Amino acid sequence: MYRTKTKARHSRGRVSWLIGLALLVAALGAVVAWQVITAPCIEAISPQAGAHTMHSTITLRVTIRGIQKLRDVRAHIDDQDVSASVTIDGDHVVIPGERLTDGQHTVAMAASTGNLYRRRLDRTWQFTVDTKPPSLTVKTPAKETVFTMTPITISGTAEAAATISVEDIEGSTVATPDGSYSLTVTPPDGKLTLTIQARDRAGNTSTIERRIVVDTTAPSLWVEAMGTVRTATPQLSVNVNDAACTPRLKVTVDGKPVYAKRKTGSRLVELGELAEGTHAIVLRAIDDVGHQETKSLTILVDSSETLGEATLMEGAVGKDVEQL
Known part of the structure; x- marks a missing residue:
């Protein structure tokens, strides 16, 4: 009986000790976890x-x-x-x-x-x-280069790892470790001033300007349809434009040159004194690199109803023709 009670007391003591140890370990674990979580x-x-x-x-x-x-x-x-x-x-x-x-x-x-x-x-x-602007040179294009095709290539040297771009034109590249770069861009038609920029890793910039001409398309050419005209000295209403240059307009009537001038925009082209009848008119707008736009039309001159008042040609109509 005595031994049984002693064993029970020892067992309860061991359990209490283990519980206390577990609580201590848990508390220490919580402290360590908190220190880890809140560590700066x-x-x-x-x-x-x-x-x-x-x-x-x-x-x-x-x-x-x-x-x-x-x-x-x-x-x-x-x-x-x-x-x-x-x-x-x-x-x-x-x-x-x-x-x-x-x-x-x-x-x-x-x-x-x-x-x-x-x-x-x-x-x-x-x-x-790095407070200094990056180095930058432009080898191509040369000044005043005329391009008839795009895209074009811009090349040169700059500070290694500098970013090369052209203002207002999409595209960029990074200079190689030896400083060389080659950038392909597609500029619009026109007389352009390219602003080529190098930006280093610190944000410093250098720029060089290049004036070039890009002309990849023919001039635009508009002419008013005329049909039948009631005057022997008709005029054509014409509009010619080109982004890269002042185009030349050439006009022929029945194969004969009647007009050849450089001008941009609208104008009236005098065709000269024409005989009664039909006439073939050809207009050509030509830019500086040879691109051209052509328009052809036929007009009928019917300026008189009295025989003998005007020269008659094939295709003439009206009462004067009926008198023949």
């Missing part, structure tokens, strides 16, 4: 590692989760201790960088924390200051 960590840096900036004075920011646990924040830019200038702004450690020279710079930030899991927080990274 760096979420972002600005400028980012490997970034390029065109500014010699820059504010560096380190975004930290759990920043309130930081202690004794220290910072260096290259070999200079700037800890005295470091401030805390919300979730950011703010490190001022003033009058930095062009080239690569190393930033180091370190701080102790009140967290058991992560007792120390530190980060080291590099960025580059």
